[in-house]
Amino acid sequence: MxxxxxxxxxxxxxxxxxxxxxxxxxxxxxxxxxxxxxxxxxxxxxxxxxxxxxxxxxxxxxxxxxxxxxxxxxxxxxxxxxxxxxxxxxxxxxxxxxxxxxxxxxxxxxxxxxxxxxxxxxxxxxxxxxxxxxxGILAPEILQGEVPLPTGRPLVIPHYRAWGSRQGRVVIKEFMRAGFDVVGPNQDPVNIVRHIRNASAVFGSSLHAIIVADAFGVPASLTTFAEKAPLGEPNFKYRDYFQSVGAMPEWLSWRDVIYDYDGAVESIRTVSDIRFNALVALxxxxxxxxxxxxxxxxxxx
Structure with a gap:
């Protein structure tokens, strides 16, 4: 080993x-x-x-x-x-x-x-x-043989630092009130992969939430939990991953996701497909x- x-x-x-x-x-x-x-x-x-x-x-x-x-x-x-x-x-x-x-x-x-x-x-x-x-682009292989159980619900996975600020916690509660499933990144990692696979769309500031969603072809976007993004994290790591799949990181405002959900999903569908096709080749x-x-x-x- x-x-x-x-x-x-x-x-x-x-x-x-x-x-x-x-x-x-x-x-x-x-x-x-x-x-x-x-x-x-x-x-x-x-x-x-x-x-x-x-x-x-x-x-x-x-x-x-x-x-x-x-x-x-x-x-x-x-x-x-x-x-x-x-x-x-x-x-x-x-x-x-x-x-x-x-x-x-x-x-x-x-x-x-x-x-x-x-x-x-x-x-x-x-x-x-x-x-x-x-x-993380290999995440589907962890669940190989399992039957998907789609929830039809959008999923939110913030970076753990979002829970460290008052504004971050307020935004997380807003997502919950709006009916989004919210999962903390401290949960069992394989179960989180299942949550992502079964979601209708994924929004978050956790980079691996986006990577795993991309791996399953689930529409996904980086999402702010503060007025300034990313919350306490260097942009370099986001750019590094996104450029590996032929894209650049773009952040949706949490307000746009909550108050114009259909528009938010439509705006990310094409770029999510592009990332999925690129990572399959990797x-x-x-x-x-x-x-x-x-x-x-x-x-x-």
């Missing part, structure tokens, strides 16, 4: 304390909705996605003991704590300040089998042949790269 690092502050004290200081209000508010504190569904999909691609499990490990880093904007974080792990589908959180910083980050990584998107690939100075794709390369991680095959550097 391969060891892998993904963002998980409940497993790593050096991540726990900064998260408690910065986002304790968000996690406390989320806890009321159920689920686990300090669990973020996109990151926790890592072992499920790798197993779907390879048939082999992953075991979480701290950076110093991880053979792989995967899923999420964690390359910068990993490079701060350790070096030498291979990369499968992870991305940078922010654009390096200079090409030299990008090269320094690359020097701390092992083989790069795949990265999330073209911005990460370019910033690290990787070859254009380096495979692109967030592992899947086989991403699965092949995962199998190469297991065998230690040479990768594009």
């Amino acid at each position: 391969k060891t892998a690092f993904w963002w998980s502050p409940r497993r790593m004290v050096r991540l726990l304390w900064p998260e408690v200081r910065q986002s304790s209000r968000a996690w406390l508010s989320l806890r009321i909705t159920g689920g686990r504190v300090l669990r973020n569904f996109g990151d926790e999909l890592a072992p499920h996605l790798f197993e779907a691609a390879t048939g082999e499990s992953l075991r979480w490990a701290p950076p110093s003991h991880a053979a792989i880093i995967t899923v999420g904007s964690i390359i910068d974080l990993y490079a701060y704590h350790a070096q030498g792990a291979s990369v499968w589908g992870a991305g940078l959180r922010r654009l390096p300040a200079s090409p030299g910083e990008g090269r320094a980050l690359r020097a701390r990584l092992g083989r790069c089998y795949a990265v999330r998107g073209p911005l990460t690939r370019e910033a690290l100075g990787l070859s254009d042949e380096c495979i692109l794709g967030d592992p 899947r086989e390369g991403l699965k092949t790269s995962a199998r190469s991680v297991l065998t230690g095959a040479e990768s594009e550097q």
Whole structure:
């Protein structure tokens, strides 16, 4: 079983304390909705996605003991704590300040089998042949064989930080009052994938909510939970994923989604289809790269 690092502050004290200081209000508010504190569904999909691609499990490990880093904007974080792990589908959180910083980050990584998107690939100075794709595009394979149970209802999945601000919590309540299903990202990750597959449309500031919706061909859009988007998250990671599927991130106002739902869905249907068709073309390369991680095959550097 391969060891892998993904963002998980409940497993790593050096991540726990900064998260408690910065986002304790968000996690406390989320806890009321159920689920686990300090669990973020996109990151926790890592072992499920790798197993779907390879048939082999992953075991979480701290950076110093991880053979792989995967899923999420964690390359910068990993490079701060350790070096030498291979990369499968992870991305940078922010654009390096200079090409030299990008090269320094690359020097701390092992083989790069795949990265999330073209911005990460370019910033690290990787070859254009380096495979692109967030592992979340493989989400349908987690539920392979299950019968879909469409709800016919729209789903809202905010980034967990939305629960940390008063305005974010007000907007979440507005969605609930309007009859939208709202799911916290601290719920069981596979169950969240099911919720997304069964929804009529998905709106949220959680990047992996959009990625998983794209993977199932469910109309989806980034959505504000404040007057300024994104709420506490760098735009780089959104641009990185969206450019991997031939698009640019566009944010709908929460007001437009609630008060003109039909218009909002119609406005995103075509671009959602474009992203779906683009990511289908990435899947086989991403699965092949995962199998190469297991065998230690040479990768594009």
